[in-house]
Amino acid sequence: MTASRNPFTPTFGVVPFVMAGRDEQISNILNALDSGPGDPNLSTIFIGARGTGKTALLMYLARQAQQYGWIAVSVSALPGMLEDIYEQSLEKAREFVSSENQHHLTGVNVGGVFGVSWERSSSETGNWRTRMTRLLNELEEHNVGLLITVDEVRVTLDEMVALAATYQLFVGEGRRIGLLMAGLPHQVSALLRNENISFLRRAVQYHMERIPDYEVIDALRKTIEAEGRTASDQELARMAEASQGFPYMIQLVGSRVWSQHPEMKRISTQDVERGIDMARNDMRTRVLDATYRELSEGDLRFLEAMLEDEGASRVSDIAHRLGVSSGYAAQYKRRLLEQGVIGERGRGIVDFDIPFFREYLEGMRGSE
Ligand SMILES: Nc1ncnc2c1ncn2[C@@H]1O[C@H](COP(=O)(O)OP(=O)(O)OP(=O)(O)O)[C@@H](O)[C@H]1O
Ligand SMILES: [Mg+2]
Known part of the structure; x- marks a missing residue:
């Protein structure tokens, strides 16, 4: 046998050849695309540590969407995100409608925002919301939905909050629109704490658990x-x-x-x-x-104190072990949560979020 291509994808952000698990998430979302407006799964957040497959899942779902009559646009929460969503939507809508035309509607003049006959300048007037509204109206005429995926959500980005707020209005109008988001646990919690977009708390949440x-x-x-x-x-x-x-x-x-x-x-x-x-x-x-290299001395002391527990640790126990006040321990807890090294398992309880890191630290300690 001649050497065959290595089918594995050990690269971040790449959809694997075969997705292991995640069946529940995938089928709930594909069903939602099928049933359309009103299905709660159309607003979903994937929450997980680095390398748990958030990006791959978003990309996989975006690729599937077209088969259900939805166009999908994918962005990361970075400055310029809203414009990117608009541009991608316009582009995908044009492609979708022109391929539809070839198959079903030959000869029919589609016109509108993304049709050939539309002057580009007129589609670009108005603010983001009005332009998106116009585009959604056009999509609606063709019964096409718009699925937006936002990776690496961050509440510190104003555009993230603006997107969520406008999305809520579109949902309220009964539009064929969906928003799938993914982010690190502490970023998602911060997003959900934002009062201006509290409706996001009702989005379906999935934690990217270990795959059986x-x-x-x-x-x-x-x-x-x-x-x-x-x-x-x-x-x-x-x-x-x-x-x-x-x-x-x-x-x-x-x-x-x-x-x-x-x-x-x-x-x-x-x-x-x-x-x-x-x-x-x-x-x-x-x-x-x-x-490991990104951790401070204080971070490391906190993590080493966690090793004494078999599983999750109480922050109060850690403070006690370190001989520091609970406020001081809470400061380090917050830093480590933000770095995604640990995650909360309930009030005042934390555990490692990066797989193999506990064993790694045990090894480091043993080798000293
Ligand atoms: N369900 C899955 N089954 C098998 N492999 C997967 C699965 N999901 C993702 N992977 C693989 O795992 C790796 C990490 O995936 P991905 O980049 O999606 O993680 P992530 O959660 O987005 O990480 P980060 O937070 O760093 O962006 C990639 O190599 C990808 O191919
Ligand atoms: Mg990712």
Whole structure:
């Protein structure tokens, strides 16, 4: 057998060849696109630490949307986002309608905002909301929906708040519109605390939990077999175990195992063991070392105090262990939450949010 292409995608922001798990989120949103205005799933927020697959999920859903008669525009919460949404919507609408025309409506003059006969200048007058309204009116005539995806949400961006507020008005008008958002836990919490857009609190929220092993196994198998290779149940189980349900690690493990002997049909036990070692190393150098270097002395002391607990820690216990006031400990907690290193598990309770970081710190401590 000649060496086949490595089908794994250990790169941030890339939709994997096979999505492991996430079935519930995907089917709820696709059903919502099918049923249209009024379905609560049309306003959804994905919340998760780095590498949990937020961007991949948004991109996957955006790609599927067209099959349900929706155009999808995708942005990150950065300055210029609103204009970007408008420009992309216009562009996608033109494409969609002209392909529709070729198939069903040959000869019918579509006109309007994105039709050929429309003067560009007249579509660009008015503020963002009026221009979007005009565009949505046009889409409505063709029964096309508009799905907006916003990645890396940040409440500090005024445009984020403006988008959410205008979106609420569009929803109120019964428009065929959807808003899927994704962000790090502390960014999403800050967004939801904003009084001006409190309606976002009613959006459906999904936490990007670890993917169960059986779903990881299934995705690994499908990915490997699609390229004409095989791995035994035992080997697949070993790869899933090493991934710990963390999407980025699934891709690292898959990719490293694959490239041991890409010319062989069967993936061997040795390929699996070597690949896992290399993937662990990648995880360390690409994610954990970088995170570690960004931490201050105080951050590290806080995290080391967490290691005494088997699982989640009480901030009050940590303060006690460090011999500091609870206010002082809360300061470090806040910093670490903002960096996405830890996450809240209830009032005054925190745990590690970056997979493998606990083990990494234990290793660092042991090696001192
Ligand atoms: N459901 C999944 N199954 C398998 N692999 C996945 C899945 N979702 C994402 N991945 C892979 O995991 C990696 C990280 O995904 P992604 O970039 O979407 O994470 P993210 O949550 O957006 O991270 P960040 O917060 O850093 O932007 C990528 O290599 C991607 O291909
Ligand atoms: Mg991302």
